[in-house]
Amino acid sequence: xxxxxxxxxxxxxxxxxxxxxxxxxxxxxxxxxxxxxxxxxxxxxxxxxxxxxxxxxxxxxxxxxxxxxxxxxxxxxxxxxxxxxxxxxxxxxxxxxxxxxxxxxxxxxxxxxxxxxxxxxxxxxxxxxxxxxxxxxxxxxxxxxxxxxxxxxxxxxxxxxxxxxxxxxxxxxxxxxxxxxxxxxxxxxxxxxxxxxxxxxxxxxxxxxxxxxxxxxxxxxxxxxxxxxxxxxxxxxxxxxxxxxxxxxxxxxxxxxxxxxxxxxxxxxxxxxxxxxxxxxxxxxxxxxxxxxxxxxxxxxxxxxxxxxxxxxxxxxxxxxxxxxxxxxxxxxxxxxxxxxxxxxxxxxxxxxxxxxxxxxxxxxxxxxxxxxxxxxxxxxxxxxxxxxxxxxxxxxxxxxxxxxxxxxxxxxxxxxxxxxxxxxxxxxxxxxxxxxxxxxxxxxxxxxxxxxxxxxxxxxxxxxxxxx
Numbered sequence: 001x002x003x004x005x006x007x008x009x010x011x012x013x014x015x016x017x018x019x020x021x022x023x024x025x026x027x028x029x030x031x032x033x034x035x036x037x038x039x040x041x042x043x044x045x046x047x048x049x050x051x052x053x054x055x056x057x058x059x060x061x062x063x064x065x066x067x068x069x070x071x072x073x074x075x076x077x078x079x080x081x082x083x084x085x086x087x088x089x090x091x092x093x094x095x096x097x098x099x100x101x102x103x104x105x106x107x108x109x110x111x112x113x114x115x116x117x118x119x120x121x122x123x124x125x126x127x128x129x130x131x132x133x134x135x136x137x138x139x140x141x142x143x144x145x146x147x148x149x150x151x152x153x154x155x156x157x158x159x160x161x162x163x164x165x166x167x168x169x170x171x172x173x174x175x176x177x178x179x180x181x182x183x184x185x186x187x188x189x190x191x192x193x194x195x196x197x198x199x200x201x202x203x204x205x206x207x208x209x210x211x212x213x214x215x216x217x218x219x220x221x222x223x224x225x226x227x228x229x230x231x232x233x234x235x236x237x238x239x240x241x242x243x244x245x246x247x248x249x250x251x252x253x254x255x256x257x258x259x260x261x262x263x264x265x266x267x268x269x270x271x272x273x274x275x276x277x278x279x280x281x282x283x284x285x286x287x288x289x290x291x292x293x294x295x296x297x298x299x300x301x302x303x304x305x306x307x308x309x310x311x312x313x314x315x316x317x318x319x320x321x322x323x324x325x326x327x328x329x330x331x332x333x334x335x336x337x338x339x340x341x342x343x344x345x346x347x348x349x350x351x352x353x354x355x356x357x358x359x360x361x362x363x364x365x366x367x368x369x370x371x372x373x374x375x376x377x378x379x380x381x382x383x384x385x386x387x388x389x390x391x392x393x394x395x396x397x398x399x400x401x402x403x404x405x406x407x408x409x410x411x412x413x414x415x416x417x418x419x420x421x422x423x424x425x426x427x428x429x430x431x432x433x434x435x436x437x438x439x440x441x442x443x444x445x446x447x448x449x450x451x452x453x454x455x456x457x458x459x460x461x462x463x464x465x466x467x468x469x
Contacts, residue, residue, distance in 0.1 A: 015174055015201060020086035020318040020351050021309055027084075027178050032200040034209040040169060040200055041213055044140045047167030047195035052137050056110050058191070059163055063107035065190035067100045070183075074100070077151060077182065079310075084176045085150050086318040086351070087272055088309040099152040099183070102434045105451040106159030113455055120465065131465035137165035138217040138239065138458055142210045144231075146223045147320050148275040148373075150176035154183055156434070157220050158197060160454035162187070168197045169210055175320055177201050211235045218458060222277075225397065225443060241447035241457050243439060245371040246277045246399030248429035249392035251414060252293060253385070254286040256404035260426065262293065265377075266300040268402070268428025270355050273319050274328075274375035278400040280428045282368070282378050284388040290381040294359065297379065298343050301355045316375055318351035325353045328374030332356055335367040343379070363394060371397055385410055393419045399440040400429040421445060 013031040018024065032040070054062075070077055074096045081092035113135060120129035143157035154172060161168045172180035177199070184197050200206060211219050211231055218239035221231055228244040250268070252261050268280035285293045309317030319325040329348050335358060336342055345356030355375040361368050368378065382388040392401055401420040405411050415423040419441045424431045432438060437453045439445035447457050 015177070017084050017176070017178055019083050020320050021307075026080075029177050029181070029201050032202045032206055034202070034205040036200070037206075037209040037213060040198055040210070041140075041215055043195055043198050044167045044169050045215060047193065047198065048137070048139045050193040051162065051167050051196045052165045054165060054193075056114070059110040059165065060107040062187065062191045063103045063110065063159060063162060066183075066187045066192075067103035067107070069186050069190060070096060070103070071100045077179065080179055080182060081151055082309050082317075084178050085147055086309050086320060088314045088317045089312060091272055091317075092309075095149060095152050098434055099155045102152055102155040102451060103159050105435055106155075106163045106455070109160065109451055109455045110163035113452065115461065118463065118465075128468040129465055130468070131463060133461040133463045135164065135456070135459040136462045138460055139166060140169060140216050141166050141218045141220060141458055142169045142171070142213075142216045144171045144207060144211075144219070144221045144223065145173060145180065147173040147176040148272055148277075150179040151183060152434075153222055154180045156449050156451070156454065158183070158187065160451050161220075161458050162192065162196065163451075164455050164459040166458055167195070169216065170197055170199045171207060171210060172199070172201065174201060174203065207231075208234055220454070220458075222449075228446075239447075239457065241449070241454070243277065243399070243445050243449060244443060245373070245397050246429075246440060247281050247369070247371050247395040247397045248278055248400050248402070248420075249282040249284055249388075249395075249418075250280050250402040250429055251385070251388045251392065251404070252283060252285040252289065253403065253405035253407065253410055254289040255406045256289075257406065257426070258289070258292070258296075261404040262296045262300055264402075264404075264428040264430075265297060266304070268430030269377045270301070270304060270316050270375045271430055273316050273353070274355075275319060275324075275373050276430065277371070277373075278422075278429050278432060279373075280377065280402070280430060281372055282380065282391070284380050284382050284391055286388075287381045287383050290379075294343070294379055297377075298357050301357055301377075302344055304355050306352055306354060316352075316355055319353055319374060320351070322351050324374070325351050328353050328356075328372060328376055331365075331367045331370075331372055331374075332358065332376060335361050335365045338362045338365050340365070340367075340378075345375070363391070369395055385413060389414060389417045393417075396443045397440065398442050399438075399445065400424060400432075402427055402429040402431075421448075
């Protein structure tokens with residue numbers, strides 16, 4: 001793939017994008033150096049003026065046309081996701097479909113979320129005043145996206161930003177930039193002025209230059225906690241929206257629908273080879289059900305087919321890199337050395353790490369406390385629901401949680417007391433709908449994604465007040 005018109009690069013160095021499964025070259029892009037920040041900002045300023053001037057119906061039409069184009073070429077987009085990110089083809093098709101939905105939701109937001117009438121006469125002395133507030137663009141938004149959802153997570157930043165009349169400086173992962181470029185190409189083909197979204201592909205020096213630029217009014221970042229903390233220290237006075245990962249617990253009560261709980265937990269744990277911030281990592285099972293659940297969950301895990309993500313029957317593809325797979329392997333080794341019991345998996349061939357189940361993991365281990373971002377699951381028994389909630393709340397990262405139970409009281413108790421951005425009842429932590437507010441509690445997040453909520457973060461109210469004379 002050659003550099004598109006919206007991609008600013010110094011042409012001095014190319015980044016080769018490689019298939020995580022077999023290492024073959026998928027494409028190449030030119031690296032953008034930090035020294036290009038002046039060019040990036042001038043283009044973004046021009047894009048902000050153009051985007052602000054687009055009437056809402058045009059923003060909506062562009063987003064709708066782009067959504068339709070992706071739907072029409074869903075298989076093409078899915079195959080690209082497989083090649084550069086290693087998702088299985090079944091999972092990649094779902095991501096492409098979700099991207100279509102995200103853009104359609106963004107088109108609707110462009111048309112409906114314009115502001116409100118303000119009842120000035122609700123305050124004594126203001127009876128002669130009438131007015132409203134509008135939602136105006138912030139200007140330039142820096143969007144930094146990860147490798148694990150290389151199409152839909154980009155859409156979650158671009159769609160609401162465009163709906164709100166902003167320009168975007170997009171820095172996708174160096175490991176998976178091609179889906180992002182293809183998405184922006186599609187938006188331009190649908191009528192978006194080329195200057196509205198500028199893609200810059202590079203390392204940490206480029207990221208620092210972008211987020212510290214004075215004219216960037218907001219940074220929307222999805223990625224790891226350490227990077228998020230560095231961004232917060234560098235950004236200066238601008239809005240920050242961050243999804244910084246999770247360590248999702250799922251509580252399985254003894255009165256649950258057993259088959260449903262096992263099936264959902266297996267799916268929720270190993271989707272995208274576990275490289276999923278809401279993927280099920282800690283499964284807490286009530287003691288009377290623990291032995292039966294452990295047996296069924298391990299059996300379900302062993303049935304999963306790993307390997308080539310391009311094959312229809314593959315359940316778990318490769319991790320993004322050998323380094324990522326080795327990190328997971330090391331965390332599991334450390335947990336076993338600390339006293340955990342391996343139930344299955346823990347075999348690595350290059351980037352393919354077999355789905356792994358452990359029990360008895362000490363709660364002081366990194367594997368228990370941190371996001372593993374790999375196909376690794378821990379099982380832990382508990383007696384009372386209060387015990388499970390206490391364990392669920394152990395981690396500092398908290399995006400989603402789940403509970404399986406047929407007792408509405410227990411479900412509502414868990415929903416109230418688990419510290420998470422979302423509690424899924426009779427579903428695994430892995431459920432997400434692109435219209436819902438999405439983000440974490442504690443150190444897991446700042447702000448919310450989900451189209452409406454991101455749109456509101458990416459716009460600002462402007463009050464107009466008329467006094468009757």
